[in-house]
Amino acid sequence: MIFQGKQKIWSDYQKDIPDDHYFYVRSCIRQNFFPASEQTFLDIVHNRLGKDFYETPHHTTCGGIAYHGEAIPQETVMTIIARQFALMTESGYENYVCSCITSFGLYTETMDDWRNFPELEAKIREDLWKACRREFKVPKYLAHASDVIYKFRNEIAERAKFRLVNKETGEPLRVVEHIGCHYSKMFPSKGIGGAEYPYVLAGMIESWGGEVIDYPERRHCCGFGFRQYLVKANRGYSISNTYKKFESMEPYKPDMIITNCPGCPFFMDRWQYVIAEQTGKTYGENGYGIPVFTYEEVAGLVLGYNPWDLGLQIHQVAVEPLLDKIGIPYDKADKYKGKNGKLLRVPEYPMNIKCC
Amino acid sequence: MKENVVIIGGGPSGIEAARRIRNFGYTPILIEKELRLGGHLAQWDRLFPEGVYAKEVLQTLLSDMDGIKWFTDVQILTINRLKDTYVIKLTNGISVQSKAVLITTGFQLFQAEKKEEYGYGIYNHVITNADLERYFQNRKDSRIDDPKVIGFVHCVGSRDEKAGNRQCSKVCCATAVKQACEIKQLYPDATVYCFYMDLRMFGRRYEDMYLAVRQRRLPANLPP
Numbered sequence: 279m280i281f282q283g284k285q286k287i288w289s290d291y292q293k294d295i296p297d298d299h300y301f302y303v304r305s306c307i308r309q310n311f312f313p314a315s316e317q318t319f320l321d322i323v324h325n326r327l328g329k330d331f332y333e334t335p336h337h338t339t340c341g342g343i344a345y346h347g348e349a350i351p352q353e354t355v356m357t358i359i360a361r362q363f364a365l366m367t368e369s370g371y372e373n374y375v376c377s378c379i380t381s382f383g384l385y386t387e388t389m390d391d392w393r394n395f396p397e398l399e400a401k402i403r404e405d406l407w408k409a410c411r412r413e414f415k416v417p418k419y420l421a422h423a424s425d426v427i428y429k430f431r432n433e434i435a436e437r438a439k440f441r442l443v444n445k446e447t448g449e450p451l452r453v454v455e456h457i458g459c460h461y462s463k464m465f466p467s468k469g470i471g472g473a474e475y476p477y478v479l480a481g482m483i484e485s486w487g488g489e490v491i492d493y494p495e496r497r498h499c500c501g502f503g504f505r506q507y508l509v510k511a512n513r514g515y516s517i518s519n520t521y522k523k524f525e526s527m528e529p530y531k532p533d534m535i536i537t538n539c540p541g542c543p544f545f546m547d548r549w550q551y552v553i554a555e556q557t558g559k560t561y562g563e564n565g566y567g568i569p570v571f572t573y574e575e576v577a578g579l580v581l582g583y584n585p586w587d588l589g590l591q592i593h594q595v596a597v598e599p600l601l602d603k604i605g606i607p608y609d610k611a612d613k614y615k616g617k618n619g620k621l622l623r624v625p626e627y628p629m630n631i632k633c634c
Numbered sequence: 635m636k637e638n639v640v641i642i643g644g645g646p647s648g649i650e651a652a653r654r655i656r657n658f659g660y661t662p663i664l665i666e667k668e669l670r671l672g673g674h675l676a677q678w679d680r681l682f683p684e685g686v687y688a689k690e691v692l693q694t695l696l697s698d699m700d701g702i703k704w705f706t707d708v709q710i711l712t713i714n715r716l717k718d719t720y721v722i723k724l725t726n727g728i729s730v731q732s733k734a735v736l737i738t739t740g741f742q743l744f745q746a747e748k749k750e751e752y753g754y755g756i757y758n759h760v761i762t763n764a765d766l767e768r769y770f771q772n773r774k775d776s777r778i779d780d781p782k783v784i785g786f787v788h789c790v791g792s793r794d795e796k797a798g799n800r801q802c803s804k805v806c807c808a809t810a811v812k813q814a815c816e817i818k819q820l821y822p823d824a825t826v827y828c829f830y831m832d833l834r835m836f837g838r839r840y841e842d843m844y845l846a847v848r849q850r851r852l853p854a855n856l857p858p
Binding site: 283284286287472473474 | 753758
């Protein structure tokens with residue numbers, strides 16, 4: 279690896295991320311897949327970094343899943359997005375931050391289309407007015423929530439209680455960074471580090487003490503791929519993609535995976551279970567699999583949040599071996615307790631992938 | 635007194651043009667920004683399809699330079715058009731009056747780092763055709779270390795709308811096949827792959843070279 283080459287690319291692909299005052303919109307599916315991630319993000323930016331993040335219960339889906347599943351046309355999704363922008367405008371904000379990579383890609387695409395085809399923007403404005411009597415301004419800055427954590431990665435590192443380091447050996451953890459396809463593959467200049475060597479997660483990993491692993495299929499899709507999974511008959515493609523990635527990264531012995539997309543952590547986590555059930559193969563150490571995290575979860579871990587408050591108990595691949603490796607304390611008895619302290623149901627153990 | 639014709643670019647096209655113009659009775663003046671004449675040809679080891687050494691071709695061209703003037707390590711500052719002549723001001727302080735100006739500035743190699751997905755400048759063992767020619771010339775390149783498996787990726791930057799080049803380069807297929815032969819000669823135990831969209835073998839005997847390689851024999855005319 280020629281580090282200077284990567285540094286040059288990284289310096290070529292930087293973007294303006296505002297310091298403060300953001301309008302925040304959540305993801306549809308992350309609420310179910312990794313529900314504590316967004317809450318952790320808001321807690322970090324509000325209470326640890328002291329930033330102004332505003333969210334409204336009136337915002338909806340961006341329409342991305344239906345759009346990429348070819349269920350609704352572009353004009354419809356643009357009108358939904360226009361309504362989101364109207365909510366931002368009405369709230370007095372101009373910096374738009376979304377939690378979802380698909381949304382980020384769709385907002386980027388929409389804003390680019392409107393720049394190139396102003397008549398399309400005019401039509402959408404008219405449609406929005408007819409539909410709900412709203413008007414909007416196009417955001418001055420559009421950022422993904424991982425851009426924000428990237429911007430403040432060093433502040434988080436300064437406040438960190440743990441680092442991505444093996445406490446026994448003192449060696450940096452070996453970390454795979456997986457970027458959602460819609461972050462920068464469509465518009466490389468809109469992502470930190472571009473499309474081929476994105477730096478948004480690599481920067482966090484470096485700041486927090488880990489070592490980024492490069493492996494051949496690093497930019498390959500996680501396997502979600504929308505129609506690969508949403509169309510049930512295509513799910514073989516979905517797991518095949520995931521299998522390809524894990525086969526590619528396995529020789530590099532990653533300790534963990536960090537992602538910035540709603541679908542990626544889910545599929546890379548859950549499909550490890552399915553691959554283990556179908557083939558008997560596991561990819562991590564000692565049959566446990568490789569734990570997959572959202573960047574908010576990792577930020578929460580290094581800041582010293584309780585792993586169960588971060589929702590790590592709902593991961594398929596056990597996180598405890600990694601927590602032990604870093605030296606993060608946790609109470610096994612609390613793993614499946616709800617916020618009220620009552621024990622929730624304990625899941626069954628899978629056959630082939632080990633769980634704690 | 636013979637009239638001058640300024641030729642901008644001292645590669646093979648410029649040199650050959652200078653010889654022809656001289657034969658028409660003019661005084662050609664070659665302007666070359668590099669330290670020596672020869673252009674890209676001077677950077678190349680052997681040429682497709684026959685495997686002739688580039689330096690031999692260049693020596694042949696340079697062996698007949700009588701009546702031709704040239705400046706190396708010089709660039710053009712200004713060109714002013716007068717009534718029926720041009721005045722060309724050079725960076726070495728000299729001004730030349732010329733009947734005509736011929737531009738033979740050749741081509742620029744595609745910057746392989748623009749195709750980020752191939753990792754040129756990022757990964758240790760990713761090189762370009764031009765790098766490999768330099769290696770063939772002097773056998774020095776830290777990126778080439780007894781390779782066992784070698785892949786040639788054709789069309790990088792050609793037929794590529796995103797790279798701004800919709801056209802075929804017309805040379806990279808033949809270059810890659812020629813170099814595949816050469817590297818196989820250097821490393822007989824290595825496995826060599828060519829990855830291509832289509833093979834477009836323009837020019838006389840290019841296809842012969844390709845067919846010979848397909849039949850797993852090196853073209854007889856490539857010298858060892």
